[in-house]
Each structure stands twice: as C-alpha cells, then as structure tokens.
Amino acid sequence: MLLEDAIITEHGGMGDPQYKIWRLVLKIEMTKEVKPGQFVHLKVSTGRDPLLRRPISIAGIDRDKQEITLLYRLKGKGTEVLTQAKPGEKLNLLGPLGQGFTVPQSGTLYLVAGGIGIFPLLPLAQEALALGVTVHLFWGGGNQSFLESAGLSFWQALDIAVEVSTLDGSMGVQGNVLDLLRKHELAESGRVAVCGPMPMMAAVSEFFKETNFEVEASLEERMGCGLGACLGCVCTLRDEQGKLRRGKVCKDGPVFRAKEVVWDAAL
Amino acid sequence: MQPSKELAKTIKTEVKLGPLTLKNPVLTASGTYGFGEEYAELCPVERLGGITLKGITPEPRLGNPVPRLAETPAGLLNSVGLENPGLKEFISSYLPKVRELPTAAIANISGFSVEDYVQMARALQKASGLAALEVNISCPNVKHGGMHFGTDPASAEQVIAAVKAETDLPVIAKLSPNVTSIVAMAQAAARGGADIISLINTLLGMSIDIEKQRPILANCVGGLSGPAVRPVAVRMVWEVSQAVDLPIIGMGGILTWQDAVEFLLAGASAVSIGTGNFVDPCAPLGILDGIEEYCQRHGVSAVSELTGRAWKKNH
Numbered sequence: 001m002l003l004e005d006a007i008i009t010e011h012g013g014m015g016d017p018q019y020k021i022w023r024l025v026l027k028i029e030m031t032k033e034v035k036p037g038q039f040v041h042l043k044v045s046t047g048r049d050p051l052l053r054r055p056i057s058i059a060g061i062d063r064d065k066q067e068i069t070l071l072y073r074l075k076g077k078g079t080e081v082l083t084q085a086k087p088g089e090k091l092n093l094l095g096p097l098g099q100g101f102t103v104p105q106s107g108t109l110y111l112v113a114g115g116i117g118i119f120p121l122l123p124l125a126q127e128a129l130a131l132g133v134t135v136h137l138f139w140g141g142g143n144q145s146f147l148e149s150a151g152l153s154f155w156q157a158l159d160i161a162v163e164v165s166t167l168d169g170s171m172g173v174q175g176n177v178l179d180l181l182r183k184h185e186l187a188e189s190g191r192v193a194v195c196g197p198m199p200m201m202a203a204v205s206e207f208f209k210e211t212n213f214e215v216e217a218s219l220e221e222r223m224g225c226g227l228g229a230c231l232g233c234v235c236t237l238r239d240e241q242g243k244l245r246r247g248k249v250c251k252d253g254p255v256f257r258a259k260e261v262v263w264d265a266a267l
Numbered sequence: 268m269q270p271s272k273e274l275a276k277t278i279k280t281e282v283k284l285g286p287l288t289l290k291n292p293v294l295t296a297s298g299t300y301g302f303g304e305e306y307a308e309l310c311p312v313e314r315l316g317g318i319t320l321k322g323i324t325p326e327p328r329l330g331n332p333v334p335r336l337a338e339t340p341a342g343l344l345n346s347v348g349l350e351n352p353g354l355k356e357f358i359s360s361y362l363p364k365v366r367e368l369p370t371a372a373i374a375n376i377s378g379f380s381v382e383d384y385v386q387m388a389r390a391l392q393k394a395s396g397l398a399a400l401e402v403n404i405s406c407p408n409v410k411h412g413g414m415h416f417g418t419d420p421a422s423a424e425q426v427i428a429a430v431k432a433e434t435d436l437p438v439i440a441k442l443s444p445n446v447t448s449i450v451a452m453a454q455a456a457a458r459g460g461a462d463i464i465s466l467i468n469t470l471l472g473m474s475i476d477i478e479k480q481r482p483i484l485a486n487c488v489g490g491l492s493g494p495a496v497r498p499v500a501v502r503m504v505w506e507v508s509q510a511v512d513l514p515i516i517g518m519g520g521i522l523t524w525q526d527a528v529e530f531l532l533a534g535a536s537a538v539s540i541g542t543g544n545f546v547d548p549c550a551p552l553g554i555l556d557g558i559e560e561y562c563q564r565h566g567v568s569a570v571s572e573l574t575g576r577a578w579k580k581n582h
Contacts (some may be wrong), residue, residue, distance in 0.1 A: 001308055003549065043546070048494045049341045050338060051546060052343060053545065077338075078338075094309075221334070222338075223336070224336055227301075227305040229299060230299055231347045231350050232336040234330070
C-alpha cells in the first residue's frame with residue numbers, strides 16, 4: 001500500500017455521454033502489488049470540499065507500462081470534480097486497498113455483472129485466462145448502447161464466452177442477468193465472481209446456493225478512511241454458527257464470500 | 268508548503284497535561300484511528316504524541332446499520348454507533364498489541380450507565396500499559412448513550428467522579444458541543460476530578476437525500492466533523508480554557524498545521540487529528556513539522572508556550 005501522487009496519462013468520457021462513464025489511466029509505482037478486485041482511494045481535489053477521498057475499483061492493470069485504468073460513473077460532487085482532472089496532472093492516490101477476488105488456477109470461472117459492476121471484473125478475467133481457466137461472462141445492462149459505452153468491446157476482444165442481457169431486449173436475452181443465468185446450462189462446479197447492485201448480488205448468491213460453485217461478491221459502501229479504521233463502510237456477515245459480525249468493506253473486502261454476506265441492509 | 272524538519276530540531280515539543288506527559292502535542296482522535304494498527308504502514312506511530320483508541324463499551328456492539336457516513340460541505344456526518352469488540356475482547360485481543368505501541372495509548376470508554384463506566388475504569392489501570400483514560404460522555408450516535416452524561420452537568424460530574432475513584436490513570440473528560448454552555452459542562456467535569464478536558468466531540472447534524480426524500484444516514488442523525496466544525500471547536504476551546512484551570516486537548520476539523528496552531532493559541536495544550544486522517548493519512552506528521560517550524564519562526568522555544576496566546580488577557 002502506498003500514498004503517492006499518480007500522473008494522469010489519459011482521462012476522458014467513454015461511449016455515449018448520457019451514461020456518464022469516464023475512463024482514467026494513471027501512471028503509478030505500485031502496479032506489481034495490484035490484485036484483481038482491489039481499489040484505490042483518490043483525492044479528487046486539493047481543497048476541502050469535497051473533503052473525503054473517493055474509492056474507485058481498478059478496472060485495468062498494465063504492469064509493463066506501470067499503469068492502472070479506473071472506470072467510473074459521474075454520479076455526485078466528488079466524481080464531478082474528478083472529471084476536471086487533465087492528463088499530465090497528478091492525483092493523490094492511496095492504494096491498492098482491500099482484499100480482491102480469488103484467482104482460480106484451473107477449471108471454470110463465471111463472471112456475473114450488473115450494470116457498471118462490470119468494471120472490476122476485467123483484470124480478474126485476464127489473470128484467470130492467463131492461467132488457462134475457462135472464463136464465461138454474464139452481463140446485464142439496460143440496453144445495447146449502455147453495454148457498448150461500458151466497455152463491451154474490451155470483453156469481446158478476450159478469448160471468452162460473452163453473454164449479455166438487456167432490459168429492453170436491444171441486445172442478447174431480454175431481461176436481467178438472472179434471466180440470462182437461468183437459460184444457461186451450468187458447468188458442474190467452479191467459481192463465480194459477482195459485482196453489481198446489492199439486490200442483484202443477493203439474487204445471484206441465492207441462484208448458486210445449491211450448486212458446487214463458490215461465489216465471491218464485490219461490495220460497495222460509502223467509505224471514510226479506506227483503511228479499516230473508521231468503521232464507516234461495514235457490511236454484515238454471518239458465520240457458520242449463525243453468529244453475526246461486521247466486515248469492513250474497505251479492508252476485509254470489498255470482495256467477500258457471498259454465502260457469508262447478510263444481504264438485509266436493515267441489520 | 269512543506270516545513271523543513273532540519274530547521275525545527277531545537278524546539279521542545281514535549282507537553283505536560285497535568286499528570287499526562289506527551290512527547291509532542293499531536294494526537295489522533297478516538298474512532299478515527301482504530302486501535303493503532305491501520306495507519307502504521309503510512310504514518311510512523313512513534314512520531315505521534317499519542318493515539319486515542321476506538322471507543323469501547325462493556326459489551327460488544329455491532330453498531331448502527333449503513334449508511335453510516337454522509338459527506339457535507341467541508342464536513343462528514345457519521346453514525347457508527349460505537350461498534351466495538353467490548354471490554355473483555357479489547358483486553359484479551361487488542362491491549363497486548365496496544366501496550367507495545369511506541370507512543371502514548373489513550374483508551375476511550377463509553378457507557379449507558381454509571382456502572383458501565385465504573386466497570387471499565389476498574390479494568391483499565393496504569394498496569395494495563397495505557398497512558399490515560401478518555402471518558403466519552405458525548406457520543407451522539409447511540410440511544411440513551413453517553414451524550415446524556417454530556418449534556419447534564421450533574422450527571423457529567425457524577426460519572427467523572429465515579430471513574431476517577433476507580434482508576435489510577437489520568438482521566439480525560441471528552442465533552443459534547445451539543446450543549447448551551449460548554450463552560451458549565453467543563454466546570455462540572457473539573458468538579459468530578461477530571462485531569463484533562465478534550466473537546467469537541469461531533470456536532471449533531473443531519474443530511475437528506477432530496478431525490479429519495481429521506482435521511483441519508485440509516486440512523487437519520489449523526490455527528491458532524493471536519494473543517495466545517497472547526498470555528499465552533501476553536502471558540503469552545505477558547506472559552507473553556509479561560510474559565511477552567513485544566514489542560515485541554517483541542518480537536519475539531521484539524522487538517523493542517525495552521526489549524527492546529529489555531530487550537531493551541533485558543534488555549535489547547537495538545538491537539539487531536541480525526542477526520543483529517545481520512546483525507547491525508549500522513550496529516551499528523553505534517554502538522555507536527557509545521558507546528559515546530561511555526562515556533563521557530565515566532566521565536567518560541569517550546570510548543571507549550573503557544574497555549575492560550577490568543578486569550579483575552581493576552582491581547
């Protein structure tokens with residue numbers, strides 16, 4: 001983990017502007033340490049408003065060029081300020097942080113993404129592929145235009161099966177990613193990495209419950225320190241004895257074993 | 268501006284707060300620094316004047332549901348709700364590591380009754396390896412929580428006196444700013460026998476998601492910290508330090524050395540960095556360097572000489 005001023009090498013909107021997706025490439029020192037599923041905590045401004053850093057998942061790792069790619073959606077004040085940053089400028093970065101996905105050494109890996117939950121999955125796909133793992137992507141989005149704007153071409157360039165669903169039926173199966181999964185004849189066993197909205201991840205976890213698949217989910221929560229000190233970004237976990245405890249999304253996660261996660265947010 | 272470390276070597280940084288001596292006046296605030304491990308890789312613990320540990324209660328607590336955080340202009344609302352492993356687990360799993368920290372470790376205790384505080388004070392003594400006990404009578408995030416003791420002077424005096432009677436550690440009373448008269452609360456803590464006063468805890472606040480038309484925090488309300496509260500905190504330190512003859516640890520929105528110097532001039536003998544750690548995990552180091560350089564520039568040979576320079580009688 002490092003605190004460093006990373007140089008922006010590329011930064012700009014990606015795809016159709018209505019989806020407000022941005023791509024940020026940073027030159028950093030710590031690419032060797034980065035594991036799929038980890039994130040960085042970025043200071044988006046030097047001023048006091050916005051005050052806190054913004055956690056952004058790592059969507060690409062290029063160890064030769066010592067670069068990481070971050071994809072994010074412009075959503076609030078922090079990301080709005082971030083979009084102003086220009087190539088050549090520096091951004092203060094804390095990272096890489098958190099526990100990433102387990103990279104399988106063989107067998108089958110299903111990637112299940114909802115919307116922009118696709119972003120942290122690409123480095124995992126690449127590492128698994130390099131090890132000879134059979135990778136299969138299931139991705140649900142609103143429509144074809146969104147999927148293309150959120151990086152569909154990156155995925156089509158990989159040597160993997162890509163299956164998509166769209167709510168409006170403009171591409172792939174009409175419906176959500178669960179509808180897509182239900183149509184698929186599952187392998188006997190393997191690993192699943194899921195990232196998307198909480199209800200979607202809960203449903204995917206449930207879907208694989210009676211199978212021989214081990215599911216890992218990447219969670220999102222409003223973060224403070226990013227280091228596990230402030231207890232701002234917790235989730236609830238249930239161990240095998242049924243005992244509840246808190247997990248720190250920033251430090252124990254963001255990736256957790258899905259069967260341990262209590263998806264009911266009211267606890 | 269990065270002040271030069273070389274320049275500042277001759278400044279005496281040690282500060283004495285009654286029975287508590289710190290190697291320098293820069294502490295970290297409770298609830299922002301865990302039990303001292305999380306930042307160690309980024310901010311060398313031995314350079315800190317001390318660490319105030321995450322607040323503990325007699326029993327373990329899961330704390331409040333999420334969202335627990337909401338950012339506001341130059342500020343942060345939190346409603347963690349005193350999530351902690353409980354006294355027993357703290358002593359068995361955390362204290363052995365805490366006592367090895369190369370700086371002063373201050374435990375922070377919270378309770379729901381006088382008996383709760385007494386139980387924890389009894390268990391935490393000098394022999395525990397702690398440097399002091401901070402009594403949180405000001406947590407805004409739990410129902411019937413510590414804040415009841417922090418808003419009623421008679422209750423504050425009672426709980427501080429009860430803790431003082433049970434422990435041989437220096438007792439720090441952490442005050443809530445959510446009162447009409449902070450001086451009255453500080454005087455009550457002094458009557459109870461507090462050795463040191465720390466202020467301020469967070470200001471009760473709220474933020475609403477206007478699209479969802481409901482509060483952002485699951486707990487609806489939370490404690491506001493960060494630069495947004497700093498002027499309130501400076502004013503309170505200034506008032507209390509002139510009215511009560513106890514050393515003060517000042518905190519509330521300190522991000523830079525300039526902010527820290529403001530608190531010292533207002534009457535604090537030491538400062539605590541809280542939310543500032545989230546913005547810059549190395550903030551305490553830059554603040555310490557900056558304070559030393561400031562002393563150099565103003566011809567002050569000891570940091571302690573800055574305390575209260577902005578008091579009324581001094582200008």
